[in-house]
Amino acid sequence: MAWHGTAWRYTPLGYRVSHFLCTPSLLKGVHISYNTYMAVKGSDPTLKIRELRSTLAEVLQQVENGQRVLVEKYYTPVAAIVPISDYLALRRLDASRTQTQLTKEKHMAHRIVVTNISGGEGKTSVTRELAFALLEQGYKVALMDTDPQASLTKSLGLHDEEGGLGRDEMPGFQEKHTVLGAFQKESGEGRLGPPIQLMDLDIWVSNDHLYGADTLIASDLSRLGNLREALDEVSDQYDFVLIDTKPGITPLLNASVAAADHLIVPISGDKGTENLDKIVRLIKAARGFAPRIGVRMFVPNRVRGNTRVYKELLELMQSYKTVAPLSSQIRDSVIVMEAARARKSVLKYRPGSEVAQDIRNVAQDLLMLLGVVAAESATGGQS
Numbered sequence: 001m002a003w004h005g006t007a008w009r010y011t012p013l014g015y016r017v018s019h020f021l022c023t024p025s026l027l028k029g030v031h032i033s034y035n036t037y038m039a040v041k042g043s044d045p046t047l048k049i050r051e052l053r054s055t056l057a058e059v060l061q062q063v064e065n066g067q068r069v070l071v072e073k074y075y076t077p078v079a080a081i082v083p084i085s086d087y088l089a090l091r092r093l094d095a096s097r098t099q100t101q102l103t104k105e106k107h108m109a110h111r112i113v114v115t116n117i118s119g120g121e122g123k124t125s126v127t128r129e130l131a132f133a134l135l136e137q138g139y140k141v142a143l144m145d146t147d148p149q150a151s152l153t154k155s156l157g158l159h160d161e162e163g164g165l166g167r168d169e170m171p172g173f174q175e176k177h178t179v180l181g182a183f184q185k186e187s188g189e190g191r192l193g194p195p196i197q198l199m200d201l202d203i204w205v206s207n208d209h210l211y212g213a214d215t216l217i218a219s220d221l222s223r224l225g226n227l228r229e230a231l232d233e234v235s236d237q238y239d240f241v242l243i244d245t246k247p248g249i250t251p252l253l254n255a256s257v258a259a260a261d262h263l264i265v266p267i268s269g270d271k272g273t274e275n276l277d278k279i280v281r282l283i284k285a286a287r288g289f290a291p292r293i294g295v296r297m298f299v300p301n302r303v304r305g306n307t308r309v310y311k312e313l314l315e316l317m318q319s320y321k322t323v324a325p326l327s328s329q330i331r332d333s334v335i336v337m338e339a340a341r342a343r344k345s346v347l348k349y350r351p352g353s354e355v356a357q358d359i360r361n362v363a364q365d366l367l368m369l370l371g372v373v374a375a376e377s378a379t380g381g382q383s
Ligand SMILES: Nc1ncnc2c1ncn2[C@@H]1O[C@H](COP(=O)(O)OP(=O)(O)OP(=O)(O)O)[C@@H](O)[C@H]1O
Pocket: 118, 119, 120, 121, 122, 123, 124, 125, 126, 147, 151, 245, 246, 247, 301, 302, 303, 330, 331, 332, 333, 334, 335, 336, 337, 340
């Protein structure tokens, strides 16, 4: 059933014609369309409200009878008048959506960037080994290699030529598997290509294409937040995303830090302590994108416990405790280098070694610091 009418009325602004259409709607109730316009120039959209007012009593009667009314303005639905029971149902739906959203947020990955401005401190080794230690505990982990040197990618064998494949055919050399895509669009439109899957890990690899990232970001500094935006879109698929970074400050390092919420600093020697003020500056710069970012722990790496130099270094590191705690130590062990050469994690290469246990202890410290496990279940930690 449908009915409609046309009404001419004189208003202070001139003659106005109103078309009034009422049809059974898809929403089970009545669909009222108000196409109201002035018969003279200077139509005033507020008049439509008066039109609604003039029929409101009738509309409310219909709504009380359980019908839903859709109000249109220039053929576009702008509002609906619904029975109170429908409204309350919608409120309940909203509440459950908010709950779902919160649950989803709880499942967002912990994003961890491993950095030290100095070279050779163990960024790549610590990133790789922590990933495997977390994997060993059943977590879903992704790795990002944001260093154009591609040490992490290489240490996982993804640049090793085999099977007669040319470089262009090997996934490890393809641009689409790097994070470059995130920087190729304007701010907030960053997209990651597909990661490579290897040994239960998802990996965004590095290769020569990534050398283009600094120029892309420098040409439009709003892209500094692009990697973070891109990571937002996939973050719910992982428990942890670990980002290996390049030595030296360039826009790509800034963007990598801005993509994370937690920063880990491996320190292997005196040089590793020299640039800590720069790390503080990196963090400050990242806060515009990552408000919660902070140093979560310093990781003493390549520790040779009995030497005087290392005792002094550890004492120096203790003084950083006000910034962040020191994790358990990772000893200096040739197994770390051997494992990388064998394209394996230490945990797979020599799972029972002391250095493998050091790494597990650091992972446990991390889980504790992030509140993923309770303090008493952490096995690592040093006094
Ligand atoms: N605990 C360790 N014991 C022995 N060797 C180690 C240890 N940690 C790292 N190394 C070795 O030290 C070298 C530098 O380590 P790594 O590549 O992890 O440092 P990095 O900070 O990533 O370096 P870059 O700044 O070049 O990216 C590598 O050859 C690595 O195998």
